[in-house]
Amino acid sequence: MRLIWILGDQLLPSHPLLPSPKPDLLVGMIESAPRGTHLRYHQQKLTLLYSAMRHYANDLKKRKFHTLYHHLSDSPAGADYSTILAGWIQEHRIRDIHLLDPNEYDTFHALPALSKKLGVPIQTHRSPQFLVSRDEFAAWANGKKHLLMESHYRRLRAEHNILMTPTGKPEGADWNLDDQNRRTAREFSKENPKIPPLPRIPQDPITSAVAKEVGQRFPDHPGKGDDLWIPTTRQGALEWLKGFIRQRLEAFGSWEDVMIENQPVLFHSVLSPFLNLGLLTPMECIQAAEKTYREGKAPLNSVEGFIRQILGWREFIHGIYWLKMPAYREENFLEADRPLPRWAYTGKTEMRCVSEAIRGTLDLAYNHHIQRLMVLGNYFLLGGYEPKAVLRWYTEMYLDAYDWVMVPNVLGMILFADGGFFATKPYAAGSAYQDKMGNHCGSCRFDPKKKEGPDACPFHSLYWNFYGQHGPKFRSNPRIGMMLKMWEKKSAEEKKRIRTNAQIFLQAQA
Ligand SMILES: Cc1cc2nc3c(=O)[nH]c(=O)nc-3n(C[C@H](O)[C@H](O)[C@H](O)COP(=O)(O)OP(=O)(O)OC[C@H]3O[C@@H](n4cnc5c(N)ncnc54)[C@H](O)[C@@H]3O)c2cc1C
Ligand code: SF4
Numbered sequence: 001m002r003l004i005w006i007l008g009d010q011l012l013p014s015h016p017l018l019p020s021p022k023p024d025l026l027v028g029m030i031e032s033a034p035r036g037t038h039l040r041y042h043q044q045k046l047t048l049l050y051s052a053m054r055h056y057a058n059d060l061k062k063r064k065f066h067t068l069y070h071h072l073s074d075s076p077a078g079a080d081y082s083t084i085l086a087g088w089i090q091e092h093r094i095r096d097i098h099l100l101d102p103n104e105y106d107t108f109h110a111l112p113a114l115s116k117k118l119g120v121p122i123q124t125h126r127s128p129q130f131l132v133s134r135d136e137f138a139a140w141a142n143g144k145k146h147l148l149m150e151s152h153y154r155r156l157r158a159e160h161n162i163l164m165t166p167t168g169k170p171e172g173a174d175w176n177l178d179d180q181n182r183r184t185a186r187e188f189s190k191e192n193p194k195i196p197p198l199p200r201i202p203q204d205p206i207t208s209a210v211a212k213e214v215g216q217r218f219p220d221h222p223g224k225g226d227d228l229w230i231p232t233t234r235q236g237a238l239e240w241l242k243g244f245i246r247q248r249l250e251a252f253g254s255w256e257d258v259m260i261e262n263q264p265v266l267f268h269s270v271l272s273p274f275l276n277l278g279l280l281t282p283m284e285c286i287q288a289a290e291k292t293y294r295e296g297k298a299p300l301n302s303v304e305g306f307i308r309q310i311l312g313w314r315e316f317i318h319g320i321y322w323l324k325m326p327a328y329r330e331e332n333f334l335e336a337d338r339p340l341p342r343w344a345y346t347g348k349t350e351m352r353c354v355s356e357a358i359r360g361t362l363d364l365a366y367n368h369h370i371q372r373l374m375v376l377g378n379y380f381l382l383g384g385y386e387p388k389a390v391l392r393w394y395t396e397m398y399l400d401a402y403d404w405v406m407v408p409n410v411l412g413m414i415l416f417a418d419g420g421f422f423a424t425k426p427y428a429a430g431s432a433y434q435d436k437m438g439n440h441c442g443s444c445r446f447d448p449k450k451k452e453g454p455d456a457c458p459f460h461s462l463y464w465n466f467y468g469q470h471g472p473k474f475r476s477n478p479r480i481g482m483m484l485k486m487w488e489k490k491s492a493e494e495k496k497r498i499r500t501n502a503q504i505f506l507q508a509q510a
Helices: 033-038 043-062 081-092 105-118 134-141 149-160 185-191 205-217 234-247 272-277 282-294 300-324 352-364 369-382 387-397 403-414 431-437 458-474 478-489 492-509
Strands: 002-006 025-030 066-070 096-100 122-125
Touching (some): 002 081, 025 043, 025 081, 043 066, 043 205, 043 234, 066 081, 105 122, 134 149, 134 300, 149 300, 234 282, 352 369, 369 403, 369 431, 369 458, 387 403, 431 458, 458 478
């Protein structure tokens, strides 16, 4: 017998190793209890994962594949992959195991030892979950000191003929329409664009059963599985994609960067949970968006902006992970060592922009990109929080979190822990940025314009303290020269007050 092992984040619609059922072919799927407890994953994330796996297995059974499925509750406590696979090998006389290249570095590199332990060969195959293979990315990156997402993205646009004219030029003449995609919270309030409500997803019996089991097994994990608000099947994911394309894509670009009270999703797609589980493919999302533009139903700035996220950022981040692991996880260029603030698991902070973001994290296991990057990420960067602790927190919290996407986003993008391998400067921002792009300051107990005193916005002292502390490390970076000069021009007393205020504030968060 041959076993095709399907990992939980490889629930592909047309699985390349499963063209049709055969008498000597088994399919195996494992809900691993030790993996579930490895970190304190949000209960909605675990519910999504196990429910999606159970639905996928049911579909395979309907398609007459002989499917072995290990439920959480089947485990002798602590049974890991090797114990379960060993049982199947014995029972079904399995001679070899095949699977798609695991998306996680540690799982991929554990396979030779697993094969030896089990006494059967394990062969991996290229996964179609990404458009660019690990080798192709490495060949592109070879010899480059710094990598730029933009050049990788342009190469892919041309190669896959996405948003290109018949003469091979970018549609609309420019590759990048970001300058149209930075509209502010004030403009948002003035125009008051209508935000379409998200579809209500009634939980099916499988998801309800999983949510209950997750609640019982992982009671200390944040969130509640019953609150899961997105679908868990391929069909549901396709409908979600359609809904986004029809209702939110048009305004995606213009309001991509704003943060609005009580609007955790705005015009974002919330497609990452499906893409990262394999329920949707990147190309079908890209093509659906491009078609909408060609039909004149969405403007170029929104469609290009959205395609840039998937074809540009997603592929690039994935490539960086495989290029830089395993050393990447250890990087700490800024020597940050502060343990996480208390509010990370409670949301109890007086900083309104932060508490609003954490409310989304705890209630929905989701934040849109700007909250992840410019509110929470910015705070963790400025406060000098330890990269491994921050990585752990983000990985636990989000519906879409997986190692390949978290490591570069957290270490490279928000914490500058790699010294700027792909981010051209740290994404550091003060209160002026928050006040411009978000509308939380109006209901915050701090004042974004005040620099000192009990009402001063903490981002002010944190921001300047960051440049004061790390200035020498950035001296050769032309993109932050101006900030360093501004810091240096401050008087010794002001610098001292900034440092003291930042330290007092950070200590109070511990
Ligand atoms: C600190 C931090 C942590 C992040 N953690 C994750 C994560 O665990 N999983 C994850 O998929 N994305 C992560 N991202 C990237 C991005 O924030 C999310 O993909 C996005 O917010 C998901 O929401 P959405 O589907 O509504 O995105 P949209 O704004 O609608 O964007 C469309 C799609 O583009 C892709 N995308 C956009 N930016 C990135 C990026 N930087 N890296 C990879 N894909 C990207 C996603 O697939 C996303 O679904 C993280 C970013 C930061 C700064
Ligand atoms: S005043 Fe400062 S802490 Fe309060 S919401 Fe604005 S930026 Fe955030």
